[in-house]
Amino acid sequence: MSTMSAAPTGLRVLGRLRLSRSTDESTSLERQRETIQGWADAYGHKVIGWAEDVDVSGAVDPFDTPQLGSWLTPDRATDWDILAAWKLDRLGRNAIQLNRLFGWCNEHGKTLVSCSESIDLSSWAGRMLASVIAGLAEGELEAIRERSRASRVKLRESARWAGGKPPFGYRAVPRGEGSGWTLEHDPLAVPLVQRIVDDVLDGKPLSRVASELNTEGYRTPRDYHVTVKAGDPSLHLRDGEERSSRWQAGTLRNLLQNPALRGYVHHQGRIVRDDDGMPLVLGEPLVDSEEWDALQAILEGKREARKHYKRPDTAPLAGVVC
Incomplete structure (x- = not known):
């Protein structure tokens, strides 16, 4: 009928x-x-x-x-x-x-x-x-x-990049032979990540680091991703361009507390581990374990941790960018 x-x-x-x-x-x-x-x-x-x-x-x-x-x-x-x-x-x-x-x-x-x-x-x-x-x-x-959730879980478990916006400091690249995507260091963003890490480890307050980045015309991770998506990556604002977002202490805190700095796969703020309890690795780390521990201690308000941290002669990112 x-x-x-x-x-x-x-x-x-x-x-x-x-x-x-x-x-x-x-x-x-x-x-x-x-x-x-x-x-x-x-x-x-x-x-x-x-x-x-x-x-x-x-x-x-x-x-x-x-x-x-x-x-x-x-x-x-x-x-x-x-x-x-x-x-x-x-x-x-x-x-x-x-x-x-x-x-x-x-x-x-x-x-x-x-x-x-x-x-x-x-x-x-x-x-x-x-x-x-x-x-x-x-x-x-x-x-x-x-189906989408199940697909993304499977990708995370196999340490493949599931898509979306890569963590700041990385870029998505094909794994080859149609096996999906992985992450590698972004040569434009890596030096800025290392500068931020160094500034915080040297005792600079997050608010001061954010103020300096804004003054020097650095894009925020969100705005930088927009330029990458458009195919014209630019870490600095161009002449006459107005800033659409500003660096804030919260922006820096989110960046420095992200397990992606270690190159780990993470989901909903938690590190994804294999059957043996080891973290799944999605890319080369941006900081080593000592830097990570010192950063987290500082961000948690334990600034005395900086006194016990000794910078190695060669940082993990040294030589990554020519």
Whole structure:
């Protein structure tokens, strides 16, 4: 039994297009657009606009998405009559959020249509089927999350880089033969990491170190990563460029307390260990064990630890950068 109702012709359609990833070919924007346009033409409706969100997860509340959210406001609610999507999951994958959208449409006299699933909220059967599919969509989202979590755990256990932003001082490089990624020292960032380590071991307060880095125009790890991602890595601000974030004592503390300084794999702040209890190593260390212990003691307020620390003649990073 079809759940599509015999809605009047000539209504205004808002087409909903969404991709979780811009490279997702199975649900391409073109395919979604063609399906919605074909449905509108078949029922004598007119598409008056497209709410297109790319790289937006189905977990995001429809009211919070950049494009669709702007149409779900009192000011623009009078501009359209039907919200049409290729499938219901293009509107979202959270049952509670979708039911909220269903309620909003009902309160504002709107019809919501899933073109390929023949769901029309103007009928009771359509509303019932939409609720069922919304629950299934949420289950699929949780399955996707679980697969992602399992994949990242497996990568960590095999000491492969799971992706994302590398720790400051490292860069991600292919392992070769399609075996994933690993980390190596970043020749631009390593000298700055060593300078920070030396300054703190020499007794400089974190606030003073941060102030000097800001004055000298050094980018924060977050801003530096942006330049790396853009393919034009730059550790210093360029002439006339405004700083988007500043070094703070907290920034330095997070950097110096990160187990990545030792080259260790870590998850949720804990070092990942093998079956024998040994830390998994993801890259060459940026500090040695004595430096690490001294840094942690200083950061914990035990500044007397500096008196018992003797800098070796050759630091672990010496000679890394020409």
